[in-house]
Amino acid sequence: MESLFKRALPVWHKGHEKEMNYRLRFKSVTREPMSGDAVIKIATSGIYNLFINGHFAAHGPARAGKNHFRLDEIPISKYLTGPESIIDIEVCGYNVNAYSMQNQPSFLQAEVTLDGEPVLWTGGDHFSAQKNPWYYQKTQRYSFQRPMAEAYHFPIPDNFHSELDISNPVELAVVEPRKIIPRLAPYPIYESIPAYPISKGDIRFEKPEAYFADRSWANISEELLGFPVPELEVYATRECQDFKFENLTPYSAEGETELSANQFAVFSFSRNSTGLLRFRIKCKNDTRVYVLFDELLSNGTVNFLRLSCANVVRYDLGKGEHDLQFFNVYTMKYVQFCVTGGSCTIDGVSMVEYKHPPVDYTFKSDDQDMNLIAAAALETYRQNAVDIFMDCPSRERAGWLCDSYFTSRVEYLLTGKNPIEKSFLENFLHEESYEFLPDGVLPMCYPADHYNRVFIPNWNMWLVLELQEYYDRSGDADLICRFKSKIEKLFRYFEKFENEDGLLEKLESWIFVEWSRANEFVQDVNYPTNMLYAAALKAAGKLYNNATWIQKSERVKEQILKQSFNGKFFTDNAVRVDGKLVNSGESTEVAQYYAFFCGIATPETHRELFETLIRDFGPGRKQKNLWPEIHFAAPFIGYYLRLDIMMKYGYKKEVYENIKGFFLHMAKKTGTLWEYADESASCNHGFASYVLYWLDKMKIS
Numbered sequence: 118m119e120s121l122f123k124r125a126l127p128v129w130h131k132g133h134e135k136e137m138n139y140r141l142r143f144k145s146v147t148r149e150p151m152s153g154d155a156v157i158k159i160a161t162s163g164i165y166n167l168f169i170n171g172h173f174a175a176h177g178p179a180r181a182g183k184n185h186f187r188l189d190e191i192p193i194s195k196y197l198t199g200p201e202s203i204i205d206i207e208v209c210g211y212n213v214n215a216y217s218m219q220n221q222p223s224f225l226q227a228e229v230t231l232d233g234e235p236v237l238w239t240g241g242d243h244f245s246a247q248k249n250p251w252y253y254q255k256t257q258r259y260s261f262q263r264p265m266a267e268a269y270h271f272p273i274p275d276n277f278h279s280e281l282d283i284s285n286p287v288e289l290a291v292v293e294p295r296k297i298i299p300r301l302a303p304y305p306i307y308e309s310i311p312a313y314p315i316s317k318g319d320i321r322f323e324k325p326e327a328y329f330a331d332r333s334w335a336n337i338s339e340e341l342l343g344f345p346v347p348e349l350e351v352y353a354t355r356e357c358q359d360f361k362f363e364n365l366t367p368y369s370a371e372g373e374t375e376l377s378a379n380q381f382a383v384f385s386f387s388r389n390s391t392g393l394l395r396f397r398i399k400c401k402n403d404t405r406v407y408v409l410f411d412e413l414l415s416n417g418t419v420n421f422l423r424l425s426c427a428n429v430v431r432y433d434l435g436k437g438e439h440d441l442q443f444f445n446v447y448t449m450k451y452v453q454f455c456v457t458g459g460s461c462t463i464d465g466v467s468m469v470e471y472k473h474p475p476v477d478y479t480f481k482s483d484d485q486d487m488n489l490i491a492a493a494a495l496e497t498y499r500q501n502a503v504d505i506f507m508d509c510p511s512r513e514r515a516g517w518l519c520d521s522y523f524t525s526r527v528e529y530l531l532t533g534k535n536p537i538e539k540s541f542l543e544n545f546l547h548e549e550s551y552e553f554l555p556d557g558v559l560p561m562c563y564p565a566d567h568y569n570r571v572f573i574p575n576w577n578m579w580l581v582l583e584l585q586e587y588y589d590r591s592g593d594a595d596l597i598c599r600f601k602s603k604i605e606k607l608f609r610y611f612e613k614f615e616n617e618d619g620l621l622e623k624l625e626s627w628i629f630v631e632w633s634r635a636n637e638f639v640q641d642v643n644y645p646t647n648m649l650y651a652a653a654l655k656a657a658g659k660l661y662n663n664a665t666w667i668q669k670s671e672r673v674k675e676q677i678l679k680q681s682f683n684g685k686f687f688t689d690n691a692v693r694v695d696g697k698l699v700n701s702g703e704s705t706e707v708a709q710y711y712a713f714f715c716g717i718a719t720p721e722t723h724r725e726l727f728e729t730l731i732r733d734f735g736p737g738r739k740q741k742n743l744w745p746e747i748h749f750a751a752p753f754i755g756y757y758l759r760l761d762i763m764m765k766y767g768y769k770k771e772v773y774e775n776i777k778g779f780f781l782h783m784a785k786k787t788g789t790l791w792e793y794a795d796e797s798a799s800c801n802h803g804f805a806s807y808v809l810y811w812l813d814k815m816k817i818s
Contacts, residue, residue, distance in 0.1 A: 121450035125228035126240025131290035141280035153231040169196035179504035182547025214566035216515035218264035261333040262513035264426040268351040301540040373462035388788025392470040395442040404459030410449035493784035501803030509799035518576035557610030571656035578653035638689035652715040
């Protein structure tokens with residue numbers, strides 16, 4: 118393949134390619150106008166922010182699989198209107214394992230072209246670089262799934278984005294060539310939304326009886342890379358646990374919000390949003406500010422630990438006016454500024470949103486509540502579909518299988534295309550095999566590092582189901598062919614666990630059915646898992662014209678019907694007792710949904726069960742105390758399978774009522790749709806955008 122760069126080479130600070138949380142600021146200044154069609158090309162193993170003549174221009178990159186790096190090509194002519202051009206790119210190389218990105222040596226490869234010809238590039242003398250002098254390098258991880266949190270010390274207002282030359286340049290060295298591949302996903306357009314103050318109060322300091330420390334801060338090891346607590350320069354989540362918020366009073370202002378030492382102010386966006394927080398702060402003297410954020414308020418203030426994330430950024434600021442913007446992307450509806458030293462005024466609180474560009478899609482109903490749900494679903498999709506399909510844009514930003522099966526349907530509904538799905542799937546092909554996982558197994562989320570060797574065998578089966586639908590949507594035979602050897606290896610891996618009946622028994626690692634008691638009945642033979650196995654075998658058999666897989670699928674189905682169905686409900690598992698399989702007798706609601714979703718049962722073959730599920734089960738069953746012996750389903754994946762089955766068999770009215778009953782409170786509270794039915798987890802989860810798929814099937818007017 119022809120190189121996507123004409124002159125640029127990958128570079129980094131010599132000898133620091135593997136240093137954790139290392140941020141370089143690359144800069145090029147030209148003293149003459151740049152006219153023509155100007156484009157900057159950027160590839161990196163880290164995360165970058167691009168500024169042109171002081172204007173924020175881009176955040177990226179799009180993610181790829183191991184040892185592959187996607188190229189961003191960003192038009193910049195609109196920023197090059199003056200007599201000189203200042204281009205600066207700040208890049209953080211994290212060099213830790215995570216679910217949101219992979220641990221790979223740091224580099225930047227960048228090139229500016231005019232009318233297609235390179236005029237500035239890395240690897241020559243056009244860019245100089247320095248280590249960011251204002252950030253604290255040794256900070257805690259943001260979460261188990263994401264790398265380091267942010268913290269800063271600005272003794273003077275930062276002039277990096279002005280024409281000031283870099284004062285302490287580092288020695289840049291050309292590093293090993295990288296495999297650069299095209300970006301497939303559409304680019305964000307960086308919409309900006311304001312936040313407004315809603316309350317103020319006072320801070321009292323009181324040490325808790327015990328400090329909370331998430332596993333990502335307390336359990337740093339070879340399996341989870343980061344800075345151990347004794348090495349931290351800033352431990353913001355511990356510091357903020359000393360804060361007690363009191364004297365909360367409503368507050369609004371159109372201009373500046375003034376805060377003195379030991380005061381706080383809470384700001385609100387109109388909805389839960391994802392992007393880069395920015396604000397202007399004027400410090401009358403040296404000031405320390407903690408910026409707390411979350412999707413919800415807890416007793417009127419921000420609980421920065423609600424998701425076991427470090428939802429706090431600390432700033433140590435000198436006297437003067439500072440225009441600040443977060444380096445990384447976070448999710449929030451509420452922002453709380455806590456001043457613990459000095460005094461300041463704050464205004465211009467806003468967010469540069471980082472999400473899928475607007476789509477040519479409208480939903481309009483006479484039911485305003487349903488319009489509200491649809492708008493929340495669309496917002497949820499856009500925030501979770503930037504470069505890959507993500508579970509949530511906050512705690513993880515990870516590309517999970519199974520979730521992607523549902524979100525990919527939404528992409529095609531909204532756009533009529535599937536470039537993000539292709540990018541997401543293609544990433545799995547960038548590694549022949551995956552370090553730390555058994556041969557044949559694919560990661561449960563990717564691109565990610567799984568140093569702890571955890572994987573979900575069920576999610577591999579969902580991948581097969583998605584591949585079949587991907588082919589139906591796209592006709593992309595090439596990608597399907599490229600997956601063939603991986604699917605063959607996957608089924609060879611599963612063969613090792615097939616028992617005398619052909620059912621999977623004693624599967625390894627994290628056997629995940631759903632977030633309910635169903636996960637307690639996964640050994641030794643789990644029937645919902647085997648239902649999914651039968652569906653995956655059948656899908657792969659059709660996809661690759663493999664009659665053996667199709668026949669095996671039928672045998673698995675026959676054994677499930679023989680062993681799991683007790684005449685009224687499907688049971689969840691059987692265990693080995695003295696060498697024989699003994700049915701546990703446990704039945705979960707979600708097992709019934711798996712049976713119908715995977716084609717083990719149909720309304721024709723199991724009419725009584727089907728009618729019972731439609732009539733008595735669903736979100737309201739617990740309040741009515743119906744069938745208490747059948748363990749309740751969780752929102753994901755049980756309720757989603759339920760509504761999908763109901764839609765398939767024409768129960769549109771029931772689906773309509775289920776959607777309103779389940780999602781309306783979410784849409785009203787955050788403007789996005791949640792991971793769980795309650796507020797205990799992410800309030801912005803990609804698969805929840807699947808509501809749009811059901812609404813489209815209903816054709817509501």
